[in-house]
Amino acid sequence: MNDKKENTCDQCRYFRAADALTGNCHRFPPSFAGDSSPRETHHWRFPMVSSHAWCGEFLPVWQDQISSIGATI
Numbered sequence: 001m002n003d004k005k006e007n008t009c010d011q012c013r014y015f016r017a018a019d020a021l022t023g024n025c026h027r028f029p030p031s032f033a034g035d036s037s038p039r040e041t042h043h044w045r046f047p048m049v050s051s052h053a054w055c056g057e058f059l060p061v062w063q064d065q066i067s068s069i070g071a072t073i
């Protein structure tokens with residue numbers, strides 16, 4: 001990685017796309033998002049981020065590695 005553009009959320013292992021421009025960051029567990037909804041599952045959310053955002057927790061996506069015998073690990 002030698003271009004800052006490549007360190008954006010959409011290239012991060014913690015990013016899960018929601019649509020073409022946004023997604024959720026799964027770096028940390030969901031945080032409390034309010035109790036206005038009656039559904040408990042709506043009370044906790046992963047942060048929504050722009051696919052072009054970035055932060056200091058960035059890590060590149062996992063990539064397959066090739067073992068010494070040529071197997072994908």
Ligand code: SF4
Nearest residue numbers: 009012025055057058
């Ligand atoms: S760069 Fe930061 S905010 Fe973006 S997905 Fe990765 S950990 Fe989350």
